[in-house]
Amino acid sequence: MASGHDVTSFDPRRVRADTPQLARVINGRTITYLDSASTSLPPRTVIEAMSRYYELRHANVHRAVYQTAEEATAAYEGARESVANFINAPGGSNEIVFTKNATESFNLLAKSWGAANLKAGDVVLVTEMEHHANIVPWFQLRDQLGIEVRFIPVTDDFRLDLSNLDQLLDGVKLLSVTGMSNVLGTINPVKELAAAAHRRGALIAVDGAQSVAHGALDVNDLDIDFLMFSAHKMLGPTGIGIFWTREEILHAMPPFLGGGGMIADVRLDGYTPADGPARFEAGTPPIAEAAGLGAAVVYLEHLGMSNIAAHEHALTGDALTRLSLEFLGRVRVIGPGDTVSRGGVISLDVEGVHPHDVAQVLDQFGVCVRPGHHCAKPLMRRFGLAATARVSFGPYSLVQDTDVLIEALAHAIEMFG
Amino acid sequence: MSNLEDLYREIILDHYRSPRNRGELPSPPAIRAEGFNPLCGDEITVYLDVRDGVIADIKLTGRGCSISQSSSSLMSAAVKGKTVEEAREKIAMFKQMMTVHQSTLEKDAQPAEVDLRAIGELAALQGVVKFPVRIKCAMLAWNTLSQGLDEIA
Numbered sequence: 001m002a003s004g005h006d007v008t009s010f011d012p013r014r015v016r017a018d019t020p021q022l023a024r025v026i027n028g029r030t031i032t033y034l035d036s037a038s039t040s041l042p043p044r045t046v047i048e049a050m051s052r053y054y055e056l057r058h059a060n061v062h063r064a065v066y067q068t069a070e071e072a073t074a075a076y077e078g079a080r081e082s083v084a085n086f087i088n089a090p091g092g093s094n095e096i097v098f099t100k101n102a103t104e105s106f107n108l109l110a111k112s113w114g115a116a117n118l119k120a121g122d123v124v125l126v127t128e129m130e131h132h133a134n135i136v137p138w139f140q141l142r143d144q145l146g147i148e149v150r151f152i153p154v155t156d157d158f159r160l161d162l163s164n165l166d167q168l169l170d171g172v173k174l175l176s177v178t179g180m181s182n183v184l185g186t187i188n189p190v191k192e193l194a195a196a197a198h199r200r201g202a203l204i205a206v207d208g209a210q211s212v213a214h215g216a217l218d219v220n221d222l223d224i225d226f227l228m229f230s231a232h233k234m235l236g237p238t239g240i241g242i243f244w245t246r247e248e249i250l251h252a253m254p255p256f257l258g259g260g261g262m263i264a265d266v267r268l269d270g271y272t273p274a275d276g277p278a279r280f281e282a283g284t285p286p287i288a289e290a291a292g293l294g295a296a297v298v299y300l301e302h303l304g305m306s307n308i309a310a311h312e313h314a315l316t317g318d319a320l321t322r323l324s325l326e327f328l329g330r331v332r333v334i335g336p337g338d339t340v341s342r343g344g345v346i347s348l349d350v351e352g353v354h355p356h357d358v359a360q361v362l363d364q365f366g367v368c369v370r371p372g373h374h375c376a377k378p379l380m381r382r383f384g385l386a387a388t389a390r391v392s393f394g395p396y397s398l399v400q401d402t403d404v405l406i407e408a409l410a411h412a413i414e415m416f417g
Numbered sequence: 418m419s420n421l422e423d424l425y426r427e428i429i430l431d432h433y434r435s436p437r438n439r440g441e442l443p444s445p446p447a448i449r450a451e452g453f454n455p456l457c458g459d460e461i462t463v464y465l466d467v468r469d470g471v472i473a474d475i476k477l478t479g480r481g482c483s484i485s486q487s488s489s490s491l492m493s494a495a496v497k498g499k500t501v502e503e504a505r506e507k508i509a510m511f512k513q514m515m516t517v518h519q520s521t522l523e524k525d526a527q528p529a530e531v532d533l534r535a536i537g538e539l540a541a542l543q544g545v546v547k548f549p550v551r552i553k554c555a556m557l558a559w560n561t562l563s564q565g566l567d568e569i570a
């Protein structure tokens with residue numbers, strides 16, 4: 001279990017040295033990467049694991065018997081094992097399905113489990129702070145089956161409004177909620193929500209895209225039923241995502257995509273799907289990416305998830321304090337102003353400067369932040385915004401990154417003021 | 418910062434801070450056209466009062482970044498009082514200016530040859546070409562105007 005690691009040697013400078021892209025010079029300045037919520041930068045060990053596959057053991061998995069094919073299969077299945085341990089999946093690697101990304105994992109949830117278990121009038125309860133990945137598949141299912149999609153509102157303090165939770169849970173078959181908002185940084189009380197959902201006979205799905213890389217995520221302890229996340233937000237490569245559910249639920253889920261790899265038998269009159277995760281992994285899977293993901297998990301566990309969480313917590317507190325002191329209200333934080341139940345994502349609304357312009361000026365300082373609606377348009381609407389400029393930290397972030405951010409922000413304000 | 422100053426020229430900042438022709442026109446009779454940039458949430462509404470083939474008045478509402486807002490302000494000033502034909506020519510010219518030569522890469526990109534005298538103040542937006550993701554911002558108002566002109570019976 002990741003949280004069980006007790007590594008006291010965590011040093012963000014070492015992580016920085018391990019991450020090749022952080023040595024890049026952009027517009028004459030060393031890159032200041034503050035966009036880890038969008039995608040995180042892989043350490044050398046991840047890149048090397050992928051190169052090793054391509055250089056030495058490129059072969060398809062689960063098919064041939066020659067040596068390189070067995071090595072490829074071992075790397076692929078080894079990653080499944082590592083991920084299962086990483087999230088403390090009670091049934092081990094039999095519960096881990098590899099997809100393309102968190103978005104595909106949500107589509108698997110809605111289109112396989114959802115279509116088989118929901119009927120007209122059933123309710124899927126999500127929240128106003130969800131990423132589109134946890135909204136659109138449910139709307140698609142609503143249009144197809146006539147289910148109801150209901151939203152837990154967000155308070156003016158950027159937290160879930162749980163005052164009417166009992167009422168909201170009425171008729172709910174699935175509560176699907178993000179562990180951490182990719183816009184606000186708010187960390188949601190998943191364990192309490194799981195207990196509340198289960199009391200009402202509902203299941204709970206968690207969007208782990210943001211939370212998984214920034215603190216230990218133990219599905220057993222949280223007592224949740226589904227978890228979706230992407231490797232590229234946890235120092236891994238793009239192109240591979242994870243879907244986790246308990247074995248008995250997975251066993252009863254109908255196949256999603258059809259083709260090779262997901263069958264037990266195909267005849268002229270039909271087919272029998274494979275058992276276990278294979279049923280949901282049609283076609284040649286992302287093998288190099290799985291090798292990279294496996295290396296990312298090992299690396300994160302070596303750093304220690306609680307160390308990462310503590311480091312990012314400190315950076316966030318420092319940035320929130322300095323932004324408010326430096327800019328005295330001209331830079332508004334769209335998210336909790338304190339660091340209680342809050343991760344390292346800080347959305348900014350800079351008075352008189354559009355987020356696009358903020359990001360453009362920051363780019364001249366080599367500072368990477370993300371402008372836009374962050375695929376959370378209902379949330380942006382809730383706060384009357386079209387966009388924000390979002391700053392987000394990773395394990396390689398330093399206080400010095402915030403220094404450059406503040407210098408660049410001051411320049412943007414001066415330019416447009 | 419030279420690239421940045423190329424993008425955010427004084428005229429652009431001026432039109433961003435004090436946009437021209439802001440407001441609405443009663444529609445109908447005015448033509449009303451809406452444009453969106455789904456990537457960054459920029460939005461614009463163009464109102465056109467066209468009489469005898471002339472854009473007698475133009476008003477704009479919407480919000481967005483300095484590039485989309487100044488481009489729409491500059492656009493309104495450039496076509497107000499002009500014939501529909503002249504406005505279409507300006508649109509074509511502006512599009513040409515925003516076209517990146519395929520052979521040049523990002524920051525070294527040069528705008529296509531344009532007649533700078535004919536394009537006037539609009540030339541201030543030339544620097545946008547060096548920032549390919551911002552071209553959409555600059556084009557929004559012009560595409561919306563074009564849509565509006567297409568609605569003329």
Ligand SMILES: Cc1ncc(COP(=O)(O)O)c(C=O)c1O
Pocket residue numbers: 037038101102103104131133134178180181182207209210230375
């Ligand atoms: C909270 C949240 N959920 C889901 C996603 C979707 O992840 P992906 O684009 O990797 O499918 C993201 C990433 O943008 C996210 O931040």
